[in-house]
Amino acid sequence: MKNRILFSIFLTMFSFVFTVSAKQEKYTKHTVAKGETINMIAQKYKVTPYDIYSLNPDSQNGIQLNSVLLIPASASVVVIHSSQNATQTSNPNSHLVQPKETLYSISKQYGVTIDALKAANGDLLNNGLKIGQNIKIPTSGSGQNVAASKPVETPKVVAPVVSKPAVVKAAPKVEAPKGETTYHIIEPKETKYGISKKYGMTIPELERLNPAIVNDFPIGFKLVVSGNVVNQAVLETPKPAVETPKPVAETATAETTSTKKYLEEYVVKPKETIATIANDYGISEQELISLNPELKRGIKLGMILRVPKGQRKEPVKKEQGNLLKTINTNARKQLALLLPFNISKIESDTINSTQARLKKDKFLNLTLDFYSGALMAIDSAKVLGMNVDIKILDSQETKNSSNVATLVQQNNLQSMDAIVGPFYQSNVEKLAELLEPTKTPVISPLSKESGKKYTNLYQSMPSAELLRSSIFDFMKAKSGNIIAVVDNKKGSVKQYIQEMQPNVRIAGLSPKGTFVADSLKVLFQKDKLNYVVLASESTGMILATTSAMLAAQKEYQVQLVILEQNDTFDFEEISLTRLTKLKLLYPSLSRPNETDEANQFDAKYKKINKIIPNQYAIRGFDVTFDTLLRLSQDKTFEETIQVSPSEQIENKFDYVQNATYGYSNNGIYILYYDTDLTIKEAL
Structure with a gap:
């Protein structure tokens, strides 16, 4: 669906009365020029279409050339309240x-x-x-x-647990960890050398305690370290003499003896995956695999795994869809939406008219689409009687800048019960950092990136890594025979499969990098469903691979799988019939929804905006409505996250707490093309 909503999304969507806090005592008369719309006029005067419709009710049926409209005084910040009874005080005292x-x-x-x-x-x-x-x-x-006056107390920095204070000497002796295990999370730009020096270790010792980092050093990995944080004075002293390496057998024995103290055994239960077990124990998937190398061949029911002792979190039972049944309308909550309208940039553009800018500014159109869906969510919230005050603010952001710090200061965002936005990851992280002391939930609505982590940051978009692992977990749960056909241009995919999915067999290519049918067929098994993971954007390789699979259907059960959206599959050369015969399977952030509720949403949206909603408009509705639902409970926002997943028009929100920071959304769908030419959810 083409992303082409203009300022028609600013059309009033409030079937209930909202109070706009900006004073509107003076009015301007505007004569409608050729080609102008209400949205363009609203943007020109920095007001919303709702403001114009309030003063010019007949304009809701359309505006005519040379007709005169009353325009309220402009306001740079729109504050929308869900009740006219909201008390405001103008007394500066x-x-x-x-x-x-x-x-x-x-x-x-x-x-x-x-x-x-x-x-x-x-x-x-x-x-x-x-x-x-x-x-x-x-x-x-x-x-x-x-x-x-008394300053705010600076949060105390808790040093890593050290069983015995490190003694500062000119040539310090490296000690193995004693007492409790001490961990260190790898931060961006950190090196093995820097971390080993920080804890008074050598690089070989660091690698012996953490075998997974011998060939890799991923950001966010939890390292086992010595526990001896070295004073800066140590770092300035001459390097200690090089120690004679210990025999390999002796090192392995010492490591095993030391590690066993902190491990216990865990038996894998039905439907559990590497990801879910790692999350339950507050460690990364790589750390769990390093403790259990046999997981490289896949996880199986009944396997006995080594896991950190006493670290398992008690599972919390989540009840799907209970949020609508438990709405609490008594306590008033506050929500802010920080959206990148970048109004000042539009005003200062002397070359392009607003209409011209809308035609070519994809980011602005995306923002307006999301905003249109958010307004629909606000409308639905009012119908359900939710008691929420809403501020809509211009985040004025680019990928490398925003005005979030100013907005926090000027709008007292610390008092918000939740905030949706900004859009860019760096800006939403900045906001989370500023509001972390007050634990104000900050929901990242669109970014799939990951960087700095904060306890109050909620990533509503599942990560690319989670999408990949989810489809492999699904195939393993079906006990399928998994084969991969990977284009030479997809080196990162091949590396991921080799490192994280070593039980998957990769079909060989010709010396020229082309597909070889026989190399695929020899890997098929007759007693299993053969999943063929195809990673290529070459039309020729896609056609060759799928042709070989279609031919093999006479003897084998085969199903085509992709790991991410691939526009090449939309080309005319690759027919939909071909994909449905192979029941193309893939992970998705959203689902097709043909329920009555979804059709009613589409109809209402089209009536207001004269166009059907695209993915960003639906995303705006889903994220905003999910947030409004969670605010309208008798629990805190964080408590609803822990016990209640929700499913909206196209998106699922099943947040899980990460090992050391915030929350991420595990709401992923596994979909497939069915033979009746529809897309369905795989069960």
């Missing part, structure tokens, strides 16, 4: 207490001291600060200077 605010944050906001606030409010604050209180704000000169 008072303040309405918001959720998560403290005396300290209010004192900083108004430049006064905490003691001055208490003195100005008498007995009102005797029982502490309460949401909804209207407190007096003394003048900035009252009481002592703000700088003299």
Whole structure:
């Protein structure tokens, strides 16, 4: 579906009354020019179409050339409330207490001291600060200077557990770990040399404790280290004399004896995967495989694995679809959407008109599509009686910059119960970092990247790595015979299969890198379903491989598999019939939905926007509505994440807590092309 929604997404979607907080006391008259739309006019004056429709009700049926519209005063920030009864105070000498605010944050906001606030409010604050209180704000000169007030305590940095303090010497002796195991998470730009020096180890010792890093050094990997954090003074001393390497047999024995103290055995249960077990024990998949090399050949029911002792998290039973049944409309919550409209950039563009910019600015169109879906979610929330105040803010972002810091400061985002956005990973991470002290949930709506990790960051898009592992887990659970045909140009895929899916056999290619039918057929098994994972963007290789599979269907059960979206399969040369005969299987972030609810959503969206919703509009609805549902519960946002997955129009949200940081979404669909020319979910 083409991504081509213009400013028609700014059309009012509020079947309920919203209060816009910006004052609108002055009006401007605008004469409609040729080719203008309500959306373009709203953008020009920095208002929403809803504002224009409120003053010009007849314009909802269309606008005519040379007709005159009343335009309200512009406002750069739109604050939407779900009730007209929201109390606002314009008195600069008072303040309405918001959720998560403290005396300290209010004192900083108004430049006064905490003691001055208490003195100005008498007995009102005797029982502490309460949401909804209207407190007096003394003048900035009252009481002592703000700088003299008690500062926020800096979180203490907990040093790694060390069983025995390291002794600083000119030539320190490296000690093996004693007592409790100490871990170190590999950060970006770190090296084996730097980490080994930090903990008073040699690189060979570090590798002996962590065999998985001998040929790899992935960011985020949890290392077992000596536990002896070396003082900086040590790093400046001459290098110790090179030690005589110990015999391999002696090293292995010492390592086994040391490691056994911290391991226990675990028996693999039905439907469990490497990923789920690793997550249950708070370790990475690579770490679990390093403890159990036999996992390189795949995981099987009843296998006995070595796992960290006492680290298993108690599984939490999640109930699908219970969020709609438990909506709590009593407590008012606050949600902010930070979307990259980049209005200032549009205003300063003297070369392109707004209409011309919309035709070629794909990122702006994506943003507007997402926004249109979010507004539909807000409309649905009102129909269901959810009690949520919503701020929609312009994040003014590019891949390398944004104004999130300013927005946090100017809009008191610390008080939000959740925030959706920004779009770019670096910017959403910056926001999460700023709001981590208040544990404000920050939902990344579109990014599949991963970088810095924060405890309050929720990645709503499943990662590419998870997509890959999920399809392999599915095939293994079906006890299939997995074969891969990998184009020479797909080196990263081949490396992934060799390292992470070593039980998968790779079919050989000709010296020229072309497909050889016989090399595939000899790997087929008659007693199993033969999955053929095809990684290529070459039309010729795709046609050759699928032709060989179609020919083999007389003798074998075969199914075609791809690991990610491949536009080459849409080419006319590769017919849909060919793919349905082979029941093309693939992992997906979204699903086709032909239910009555989905059809009603499409119809309503088309009625408002004059076009059917694309993937970004549906994504905007799904992410926003899932967030609104979680806020409208009698639990905290984080608690709903831990017990309740949800499934919206096309996307699933099944968040899991990562080993050392935040949450990621495991909501992935395994889909296939059926012979009736439909796409279905594989079970």
